[in-house]
Amino acid sequence: MIMRKVAVLSTGLTKVDKHWRKSLRELYGEAAKAAINQTKVPQLDALIIGNMCASDLSDQNNIGALLADYLGMTPSMAYRIEAACGSGGAAVLGAYTAVASGMYDFVMTGGVEKLTDGVGGNTTYSLGKAADAEFELFYGSSFVSLNAMIMNHYMHVYHTSREDFADLAVLMHKNGARNPYAQLPFPITRDTVMNSDMISDPISLYDCAPVGDGAAALLLCPLEDAPKYSDTFVEIVGIAGATDTINISSRTDLLTLNSTVVAADRAYKMAKLTPKDIDVAEIHDTFTITGALSVEDLGFCEKGKFHKMLANGAFEAGGIVAINPSGGLKSRGHPVGATGAYQVAEIAMQLCNKADKWQVPDAEVGLAQNIGGSGSCTYITILRRGR
Amino acid sequence: MHIYNNTKEGKMMSVPRYWREMPERTRLEAAKCNGCGIILFPPRGKCMNCGSESFVQYALPRRGKLITFTIVRSPTKGFEKQVPYVLGMVELEDGTKITVPLTDVFPEDVSIGMNVEAVFRKVFEDGESGIIEYAIKFRPTL
Numbered sequence: 001m002i003m004r005k006v007a008v009l010s011t012g013l014t015k016v017d018k019h020w021r022k023s024l025r026e027l028y029g030e031a032a033k034a035a036i037n038q039t040k041v042p043q044l045d046a047l048i049i050g051n052m053c054a055s056d057l058s059d060q061n062n063i064g065a066l067l068a069d070y071l072g073m074t075p076s077m078a079y080r081i082e083a084a085c086g087s088g089g090a091a092v093l094g095a096y097t098a099v100a101s102g103m104y105d106f107v108m109t110g111g112v113e114k115l116t117d118g119v120g121g122n123t124t125y126s127l128g129k130a131a132d133a134e135f136e137l138f139y140g141s142s143f144v145s146l147n148a149m150i151m152n153h154y155m156h157v158y159h160t161s162r163e164d165f166a167d168l169a170v171l172m173h174k175n176g177a178r179n180p181y182a183q184l185p186f187p188i189t190r191d192t193v194m195n196s197d198m199i200s201d202p203i204s205l206y207d208c209a210p211v212g213d214g215a216a217a218l219l220l221c222p223l224e225d226a227p228k229y230s231d232t233f234v235e236i237v238g239i240a241g242a243t244d245t246i247n248i249s250s251r252t253d254l255l256t257l258n259s260t261v262v263a264a265d266r267a268y269k270m271a272k273l274t275p276k277d278i279d280v281a282e283i284h285d286t287f288t289i290t291g292a293l294s295v296e297d298l299g300f301c302e303k304g305k306f307h308k309m310l311a312n313g314a315f316e317a318g319g320i321v322a323i324n325p326s327g328g329l330k331s332r333g334h335p336v337g338a339t340g341a342y343q344v345a346e347i348a349m350q351l352c353n354k355a356d357k358w359q360v361p362d363a364e365v366g367l368a369q370n371i372g373g374s375g376s377c378t379y380i381t382i383l384r385r386g387r
Numbered sequence: 388m389h390i391y392n393n394t395k396e397g398k399m400m401s402v403p404r405y406w407r408e409m410p411e412r413t414r415l416e417a418a419k420c421n422g423c424g425i426i427l428f429p430p431r432g433k434c435m436n437c438g439s440e441s442f443v444q445y446a447l448p449r450r451g452k453l454i455t456f457t458i459v460r461s462p463t464k465g466f467e468k469q470v471p472y473v474l475g476m477v478e479l480e481d482g483t484k485i486t487v488p489l490t491d492v493f494p495e496d497v498s499i500g501m502n503v504e505a506v507f508r509k510v511f512e513d514g515e516s517g518i519i520e521y522a523i524k525f526r527p528t529l
Contacts, residue, residue, distance in 0.1 A: 121464045128463055134408050135429050139488045139510060139522070140459065140466035141474050148457035149476055149486075156455065156499050201458040247429065249476050249484040254455070 003100040005223035010038040011345035016183040016214035016333030025070040028112035031215040045104040047078035050087030050111030052337035056126035057118040084130035086372025088340025089379030110217035111338030130373040148200040151289035164307035165288035166193035176327015178358040183333030214335035232352040238271030238382035259378040260297040267380040275299030279363040282343035284371040340370030412522040418442035449505035451479035491526035502528040
């Protein structure tokens with residue numbers, strides 16, 4: 001099978017925030033126009049959009065057509081992809097295959113989420129639907145409580161403390177404080193985390209990503225055409241998705257995100273790279289425990305050792321790999337179905353030297369890891385600066 | 388008018404959706420693979436280990452050890468009155484792991500490694516006029 005090489009031609013982001021005055025379509029419209037207006041492509045052939053909660057919180061389905069209409073893209077093909085918090089990364093994978101296969105040339109993708117349209121407990125309930133509705137949600141579990149069980153198990157097995165995890169949140173806020181698109185752009189201390197309200201032991205409020213709205217847009221095209229339309233493009237050199245059991249109790253090892261291990265392995269092989277080659281990574285730290293498991297399962301450190309590496313500065317610029325210069329889900333924010341698209345766009349910005357105050361020096365290869373549910377799916381995208 | 392399926396009045400679940408899962412949730416029924424012998428809970432359409440589609444009904448053991456747990460302080464809809472409540476993951480005597488609520492125990496007395504046993508309990512009431520839903524929970528072994 002002959003597949004075409006694919007480039008990310010341009011990107012657009014909104015700040016992650018509580019955007020009370022903007023609707024779902026306006027948010028994505030803002031990000032999409034920013035991406036489209038950076039370049040002059042002859043046409044937009046398709047729109048593949050990631051979103052998780054619009055049918056629950058905004059009473060809106062059929063988001064592909066909605067956004068194609070809002071952006072004046074009709075009659076181009078459009079649809080939405082839903083893979084819980086992994087929707088954005090899944091949409092990028094969908095757009096990649098659409099271009100690589102030769103079926104479409106210029107594809108708009110990305111993600112949009114409008115969590116603040118939820119009333120009362122509807123937002124928490126909608127997010128919980130990423131888990132197994134009949135055998136997890138039924139018993140009153142939420143997205144937080146399932147991850148809390150994983151974190152409690154990690155602390156028991158590897159003899160780590162809440163403080164060890166708090167330090168990851170501290171680094172994320174230090175990074176995010178420089179990012180103009182971040183929802184919580186301020187530094188915190190270990191005490192901020194330790195003294196914050198307990199949500200589901202041992203996860204406290206500052207172990208969690210905040211609830212917010214946002215949209216990220218990417219314009220993909222064949223690599224060979226990219227230089228005609230932009231001098232700052234990046235190549236998608238590796239991309240893969242994988243799944244794991246939806247019910248966390250069915251996993252052989254509760255402390256391994258097998259979907260991440262498998263997707264990363266496939267993406268590294270496709271890119272002919274290893275974890276050592278990655279200069280910058282945007283990882284999926286929904287909770288501090290998710291961030292810890294992610295750096296381990298992506299191959300950046302041994303199992304059970306994330307806190308030691310963290311203390312040594314391994315995850316900062318100049319270390320082994322710069323983790324989440326954007327501030328990650330913890331500080332940049334987590335507009336769930338858009339998060340994976342933010343991550344890929346942020347890596348593209350880093351590689352094009354467009355990240356301003358949060359720029360990692362000399363980054364040439366970057367990785368984005370986007371998880372859905374409590375690790376039941378993962379989408380990995382590896383990018384290299386265009387040459 | 389906004390019509391949510393989970394308003395203050397309840398109605399989070401249709402009656403058939405409740406009784407459909409009763410074998411698993413109230414009798415701890417799992418599926419044993421006729422191909423390789425592994426236990427699947429909840430049951431699957433094909434075995435994740437050997438690909439077989441042939442299963443036999445299997446009753447899970449009703450005792451086990453608590454592997455991990457959490458004390459939920461920020462509840463999901465319908466569980467507001469039960470806060471704080473404990474959710475746990477239990478490894479049963481045959482090695483099968485299940486996610487279940489713990490009951491008949493103060494949250495501060497729960498610990499990893501504790502021996503637990505199955506007991507039939509109410510899970511929640513589906514609003515003022517909805518059904519009352521029951522399932523197996525686990526309590527410290529008597």
